[in-house]
Amino acid sequence: MGTVINSGEKEETLEETNTTLTAKVVIWCNMRKVTSDSVLCYVLVCLFGVGSWIAVNGLWSELPLLVEVLPEKWHLPSYLTVIIQCANIGPLFYTVANHCSKGRLKEPPFVYLLVLIGCVSCVLSAILWRNTVYILGANRSVPLICLTFFLSLVDCTSSVVFLPYMASFPVKYMTGFYIGEGLSGLLPSLVALIQGLGGETVCVNTTITNHTHLPNGTWYNYTEYILQPKVSQPLFPVSDFFIFLSFMMLICGTSFTLLNVLPQCRRLKVLPNEPSLPDIPNGDGYDSDSSRPLLAHKKPNVVFGPRLSKHVIVLVLGLTCWINALSNGFLPAIQSYYTLPYAGAAYHLAINLSSIANPLVCFLALFFPTYKWRNLVVMVVLITTGASYFTVTAALSPYPPLAGTTTGQVIIVLCSITMTALVSYSKVTIASMLRGEGRQALIWCGAMTQIGSTLGAISGFTLVNIFSLFHSAPSSC
Numbered sequence: 001m002g003t004v005i006n007s008g009e010k011e012e013t014l015e016e017t018n019t020t021l022t023a024k025v026v027i028w029c030n031m032r033k034v035t036s037d038s039v040l041c042y043v044l045v046c047l048f049g050v051g052s053w054i055a056v057n058g059l060w061s062e063l064p065l066l067v068e069v070l071p072e073k074w075h076l077p078s079y080l081t082v083i084i085q086c087a088n089i090g091p092l093f094y095t096v097a098n099h100c101s102k103g104r105l106k107e108p109p110f111v112y113l114l115v116l117i118g119c120v121s122c123v124l125s126a127i128l129w130r131n132t133v134y135i136l137g138a139n140r141s142v143p144l145i146c147l148t149f150f151l152s153l154v155d156c157t158s159s160v161v162f163l164p165y166m167a168s169f170p171v172k173y174m175t176g177f178y179i180g181e182g183l184s185g186l187l188p189s190l191v192a193l194i195q196g197l198g199g200e201t202v203c204v205n206t207t208i209t210n211h212t213h214l215p216n217g218t219w220y221n222y223t224e225y226i227l228q229p230k231v232s233q234p235l236f237p238v239s240d241f242f243i244f245l246s247f248m249m250l251i252c253g254t255s256f257t258l259l260n261v262l263p264q265c266r267r268l269k270v271l272p273n274e275p276s277l278p279d280i281p282n283g284d285g286y287d288s289d290s291s292r293p294l295l296a297h298k299k300p301n302v303v304f305g306p307r308l309s310k311h312v313i314v315l316v317l318g319l320t321c322w323i324n325a326l327s328n329g330f331l332p333a334i335q336s337y338y339t340l341p342y343a344g345a346a347y348h349l350a351i352n353l354s355s356i357a358n359p360l361v362c363f364l365a366l367f368f369p370t371y372k373w374r375n376l377v378v379m380v381v382l383i384t385t386g387a388s389y390f391t392v393t394a395a396l397s398p399y400p401p402l403a404g405t406t407t408g409q410v411i412i413v414l415c416s417i418t419m420t421a422l423v424s425y426s427k428v429t430i431a432s433m434l435r436g437e438g439r440q441a442l443i444w445c446g447a448m449t450q451i452g453s454t455l456g457a458i459s460g461f462t463l464v465n466i467f468s469l470f471h472s473a474p475s476s477c
Helices: 007-050 054-061 063-069 073-086 089-100 107-128 142-166 172-195 238-261 310-342 344-367 373-395 406-435 439-466
Strands: 133-135 138-140 201-213 219-231
Touching: 007 142, 007 172, 007 238, 054 063, 054 107, 054 142, 054 172, 054 238, 054 344, 063 073, 063 344, 073 142, 073 310, 073 439, 089 142, 089 439, 107 142, 107 238, 133 142, 142 172, 142 439, 172 238, 172 344, 172 406, 310 344, 310 373, 310 406, 310 439, 344 406, 373 406, 406 439
Parallel strands: none
Antiparallel strands: 133 138, 201 219
16 A cells, blocks of 8 residues: 655655755855865965065075175075074064963064065165175175074064964964975075076186296296186076065065955964864865854764873974974084085085975875874984984085095985975974964974074084084085
């Protein structure tokens, strides 16, 4: 016997079906909208992150050109490293002020101030970078050194201002910020490659005509042929490169403004000091970025992971200090000594290819993340081993093993790339681990970053300029 359904039941069933279908359509449309908003916000976060270290990274990319013109020559990296770390007065002031105000300081005004200082300093560097001042019996690059301080003030302070601001976004955007920070090294390197390997010293035959006054009162002229070093010229001057840096700082400020004013980005933010919820599948009807239900009658079923213990947090902060002491302070100060013996090309490739590896590793970390502190310890051990190899190579300069050979160049470049990859992945891992501990943990992460960088820079400067432990490669002419 068939089932009899009256017209009222049919209408009710049809109405329920239509309601369900309408709800699904609303969810689908909302998820499409959220997806496009997420992409826009992610791109803006990346561009915002570009401004975090582009000034200092750009300065290092131009170092081969600067050292051939400025009087400090190859001692310049160790001087600049110390000047960069002196700029840590900025993050120190901000950290103390934030602590005294009990976390009531707002990041946006400080971000705008940093962007303004960065733009002005880059423009002034384009004008004054070659100027010198005679001090203590020698010409000194005082204008560039002073402007380097202000550029470094911007980048160093960004560690304790930009990162806490990113705590207002879901955790996935932290990786986007680090991709942008990686691009802050990649973009200047690509522009430097287009600029050309200017500053490379080549030996050319030079004809010199000498005049000698003989005892009989006549002059004797003779021609001498000698090899003299000549510096190759880049495609465009250093001044144009600094203008490029100022343009990138302007893009950083514009992206930050859009993150604050666009409704698509503002609604993705989470409450301060509130850990963002993990992504929820689209089929459950939730906004995966803001962790808010799209339908009022739905409730998210969220399970949070275990929080880090105090001992693990202290360990992670200590490893942060050590990693940055090596990567931001010590190794840059001695980089010329462990790369120049393998020819200038090795120096350029080590810098530029390492800069490419940085954002690539940060991007891969989005798909292959790790949150285990034991994995972090293993990576730090590998980083320490690589730093030891570089230090020994620099100490044996100008004649380390395989100096001047293609094999030596390949080894030193590959080691530099591997070191950068390990450091980049470790930093992303640390930030992701501490993101769940709240805003204060990220502030301490930035503070330990700068403390480690300062200690590493002082160590490198002392070994290079006081103890003269490292020696530059001699001229090939």
